[in-house]
Amino acid sequence: MDDLRTLVRDEMARAGSPSYSFDDLGRRRDRKRRYQRIAAGVVGIAVFVAALLVVTAAGSLDRTTRPADQPTVNLDAAAEEVVLGFLDAYTAFDAQKAMTFVAEDADLSSLIDVSPQQQFPTNAEALSLRLSLLQAVGNETTVTSCEAAPFGSDTSVICDYVFHVLGSDQIGRGPFSGSSFVFTVRDGAIVRAGAIRKLDKFDRQMWEPFAEWVSSTYPKDAAVMYVDGTLEARFSLESIRLWERHTRDYVKAVQQGTA
Numbered sequence: 001m002d003d004l005r006t007l008v009r010d011e012m013a014r015a016g017s018p019s020y021s022f023d024d025l026g027r028r029r030d031r032k033r034r035y036q037r038i039a040a041g042v043v044g045i046a047v048f049v050a051a052l053l054v055v056t057a058a059g060s061l062d063r064t065t066r067p068a069d070q071p072t073v074n075l076d077a078a079a080e081e082v083v084l085g086f087l088d089a090y091t092a093f094d095a096q097k098a099m100t101f102v103a104e105d106a107d108l109s110s111l112i113d114v115s116p117q118q119q120f121p122t123n124a125e126a127l128s129l130r131l132s133l134l135q136a137v138g139n140e141t142t143v144t145s146c147e148a149a150p151f152g153s154d155t156s157v158i159c160d161y162v163f164h165v166l167g168s169d170q171i172g173r174g175p176f177s178g179s180s181f182v183f184t185v186r187d188g189a190i191v192r193a194g195a196i197r198k199l200d201k202f203d204r205q206m207w208e209p210f211a212e213w214v215s216s217t218y219p220k221d222a223a224v225m226y227v228d229g230t231l232e233a234r235f236s237l238e239s240i241r242l243w244e245r246h247t248r249d250y251v252k253a254v255q256q257g258t259a
Helices: 002-013 031-064 075-091 095-101 123-136 200-217 219-225 237-256
Strands: 102-107 140-151 154-164 176-186 189-196
Touching: 075 095, 075 140, 075 154, 075 176, 075 189, 095 102, 095 123, 123 237, 140 176, 200 219, 200 237, 219 237
Parallel strands: 102 189
Antiparallel strands: 140 154, 154 176, 176 189
């Protein structure tokens, strides 16, 4: 459990998922906006970790004080199996299968990670669009390790991962490491899912250069691909088609030395 606590504290220290405008790309980014978002992310994760540390002892006691005639169930291993099933489907862009591991009233907002400007009626619709977008931009996510720990009557599972995206593997950049998925599992289903994303290197090497290139080369398409005034990808079928097309175009441009 000490290892899990250390992991969460380390990830808190580097938490944050910055959002930049196109105007920021022509000059130094507005650091104030970035720090506000990082601070908000750290506060949210801190609340989660505080709850985890408070209830872990109680959760461990609940799991070990059972009548001798009842079979022992390894709840941590069972929860990890649920999470790995979800991640297998997630990394294969199979939203329908992924949702079979998710509780009906689960909170997936941190995993889907969109601004209030983009709202979806169901988790299934939002996850389907997110995975379609990830597939369109050539996302390759590899889970490198998972660790489970009691969280009261629930189980927390943290999985580290590395990823390639936007053709980074084809142009000699990445893989990008330091990020983690965070899940809460209850009664054999995921009730909360999120991610602690370390994106500084990815932003510098891929996200920002791609945004500069697509906004100057295909400005009309960029207006469809991004949420107004931001570099947040728009979750729509039209946007996703453009992301797929221009990801291929960008790789070719970099390889040819024109981007």
